[in-house]
Amino acid sequence: MQDHRRHPFRDSHLDRQAAKDVPVTPQTQSPTYRLAFADDDFLCQEALRPVRLQLELLKPEMSLNEEGINSTIVLFGGARIPEAAKKDTARTKTLAELSAFYEEARKFAHLMTERSMQSNGKEDVIVTGGGPGVMEAGNRGAVEAGGRSIGLNIVLPHEQAPNEYVTPELCFNFHYFAIRKMHFLMRAKAICVFPGGFGTLDETFEALTLIQTGRMEEVPFLLFGRKFWESIINWDALSEAGTISADDLKLFRFVETAEEAMEAIDTWESKGLRDKIPGR
Numbered sequence: 511m512q513d514h515r516r517h518p519f520r521d522s523h524l525d526r527q528a529a530k531d532v533p534v535t536p537q538t539q540s541p542t543y544r545l546a547f548a549d550d551d552f553l554c555q556e557a558l559r560p561v562r563l564q565l566e567l568l569k570p571e572m573s574l575n576e577e578g579i580n581s582t583i584v585l586f587g588g589a590r591i592p593e594a595a596k597k598d599t600a601r602t603k604t605l606a607e608l609s610a611f612y613e614e615a616r617k618f619a620h621l622m623t624e625r626s627m628q629s630n631g632k633e634d635v636i637v638t639g640g641g642p643g644v645m646e647a648g649n650r651g652a653v654e655a656g657g658r659s660i661g662l663n664i665v666l667p668h669e670q671a672p673n674e675y676v677t678p679e680l681c682f683n684f685h686y687f688a689i690r691k692m693h694f695l696m697r698a699k700a701i702c703v704f705p706g707g708f709g710t711l712d713e714t715f716e717a718l719t720l721i722q723t724g725r726m727e728e729v730p731f732l733l734f735g736r737k738f739w740e741s742i743i744n745w746d747a748l749s750e751a752g753t754i755s756a757d758d759l760k761l762f763r764f765v766e767t768a769e770e771a772m773e774a775i776d777t778w779e780s781k782g783l784r785d786k787i788p789g790r
Contacts, residue, residue: 587644619651
């Protein structure tokens with residue numbers, strides 16, 4: 511391994527290895543003798559939560575910087591939506607119908623990755639949650655275009671693994687949902703949301719809130735499938751009730767196909783809503 515250190519001190523990797531070879535004595539076998547940074551029990555203590563949060567923020571950030579990835583295209587969507595070829599196995603008729611969006615996500619990721627490859631995979635890189643369903647479709651489309659894509663997986667109570675299409679060196683695992691969502695948005699050049707459940711809704715509304723309140727720059731924000739989104743959310747009712755403004759409905763746009771999404775991203779014009787926020 512090449513040494514990139516900028517100081518003359520002994521490498522921590524060497525000490526971690528050396529600590530495994532110390533004589534077995536009551537002192538060396540005590541948990542207090544373990545090196546703090548190599549002690550899993552210590553790092554998982556309640557008091558160390560701020561450190562774990564920082565580590566989850568740093569590890570993917572440093573890795574993505576090393577890979578030279580400057581911007582991403584975020585793809586959110588449901589884990590339960592099957593590909594069209596498997597729609598007969600869907601739990602509900604609606605999920606079977608929504609399988610069309612698996613194919614649109616796959617096609618969109620393919621088109622966007624072809625564009626990304628023009629920058630040697632440094633710009634417009636597809637990022638998904640790394641799971642099945644629409645997420646799989648996004649990573650799959652990137653592979654089929656010959657490019658790379660990111661997967662931000664998270665540990666869940668039930669057994670799961672990243673889908674097979676995530677680029678291995680761009681595959682990350684998280685404990686904290688909040689830090690994972692930060693990484694989704696830190697490099698986002700556009701946000702594309704396909705039909706999904708609680709997780710997709712959570713990601714969608716957090717991102718919209720950040721943009722609405724000026725905590726994040728406005729980027730193209732596309733909702734695939736007007737029929738689905740208008741059937742589960744009465745957007746106009748929010749505006750008519752005054753809980754959001756009419757201008758907030760301009761923060762996103764409905765699209766149906768991958769081609770329409772590409773055009774929407776290319777022709778997106780910021781509405782300048784952030785300039786209207788009091789105090790700015």
